[in-house]
Amino acid sequence: MSDAAWSEPVRGVGMVWARSTDGVIGADGGMPWHVPEDLAHFRQVTGSATVVMGRRTWDALPPRFRPLPGRRNVVLTRDPSWAAEGAVPVHDLATALDTDEPVWVIGGGQVYAAALPFADRVSETVIDVQVDGDTVAPTLDDGWQRVDDGDWHQSRNGGVRYRFVEWSRRS
């Protein structure tokens, strides 16, 4: 399946993440690699959809990249006083996901875990590295099927290998 086909606007909740071969998605509040091709893929997948993220992931975005342009940036926080320019604060997951528009959950670990039961697709970048980290992607069980394994590519940034894997919830 091509990226273009996958990023067709649809209703429903998708999740998009990049993980190491052993499931790490974050370390010390950031991402433990820099793969520019993955960032481009992320932009393509999320398109002009609503993106839902945890407050810590918002904090992890470099200030010049937030809000993520062209997308409604919903930030989950339990702090009723939290505010940031360009962010739509929301205080519970159900409200964050309650829209007829396409929604992509973009992290981090807490929010992926909480949103997993409501998601019907996952767009996963597998980065062929083993790194120490403190945040991991959820495990996708038998209720999920790989619909595209992707091919391995080499990043222009240091040659690390990556591939785009697509998952769909079994109906």
Ligand SMILES: NC(=O)c1ccc[n+]([C@@H]2O[C@H](COP(=O)([O-])OP(=O)(O)OC[C@H]3O[C@@H](n4cnc5c(N)ncnc54)[C@H](OP(=O)(O)O)[C@@H]3O)[C@@H](O)[C@H]2O)c1
């Ligand atoms: N590799 C990737 O694709 C990827 C993608 C995104 C993020 N990351 C990484 O993941 C790490 C951050 O993940 P994280 O698990 O520490 O934090 P997170 O999921 O980004 O954010 C957690 C925060 O979200 C709020 N929250 C979570 N669940 C909520 C709920 N049900 N209702 C209301 N608010 C809720 C809380 O904010 P308050 O504390 O304000 O109440 C909580 O502290 C970073 O290292 C980041 O770089 C990696």
